[in-house]
Amino acid sequence: MSANESYRKIWQQAALIPAGQVASYGQIAKLAxxxxxxxxxxxxALGAAPVEMQLPWYxxxxxxxxxxxxxxxxxxVQQCALLEQEGIEVRDGQLDMDKYRWDPSLDELIWGPGMLxxxxxxxxxx
DNA sequence: CGTGTGACTGACC
DNA sequence: AGGTCAGCCACAC
Numbered sequence: 001m002s003a004n005e006s007y008r009k010i011w012q013q014a015a016l017i018p019a020g021q022v023a024s025y026g027q028i029a030k031l032a033x034x035x036x037x038x039x040x041x042x043x044x045a046l047g048a049a050p051v052e053m054q055l056p057w058y059x060x061x062x063x064x065x066x067x068x069x070x071x072x073x074x075x076x077v078q079q080c081a082l083l084e085q086e087g088i089e090v091r092d093g094q095l096d097m098d099k100y101r102w103d104p105s106l107d108e109l110i111w112g113p114g115m116l117x118x119x120x121x122x123x124x125x126x
Numbered sequence: 127c128g129t130g131t132g133a134c135t136g137a138c139c
Numbered sequence: 140a141g142g143t144c145a146g147c148c149a150c151a152c
Contacts, residue, residue: 003149025134036135037147043133044149060133068133075133 006034010045017059018117020086021102022095024063031104043068058082065097
């Protein structure tokens with residue numbers, strides 16, 4: 001599998017993360033059908049994503065619920081802001097994974113198989 | 127073509 | 140709660 005192909009799958013999965021929720025790099029790797037070891041590649045893929053794609057890259061944090069971008073970089077501040085904008089409590093670059101972790105299977109349980117759920121519809125009020 | 131470097135993870139201490 | 144370590148792999152030099 002080419003790296004380019006992997007990127008495409010990664011972007012595809014990352015785009016599915018509902019507003020107000022987050023996923024870990026490993027989680028995206030798994031959803032994209034990639035080995036767990038590919039976790040590191042996720043960050044690279046997200047960074048390489050075209051801006052016009054409007055990918056919710058900021059909804060991806062590491063397995064500990066921490067923002068993996070080093071503090072001090074503009075991206076770090078931006079990620080915090082965007083997450084809080086969706087009602088996620090970010091404290092010192094860290095959030096509660098138990099609370100905000102996206103669970104695709106639970107998602108399906110609630111909305112039903114094949115049911116499309118538009119997160120943006122409820123992202124505004126809080 | 128060899129080496130170093132991360133937007134990582136799980137395991138251990 | 141923190142710190143370390145090995146495994147991984149695309150990419151830049």
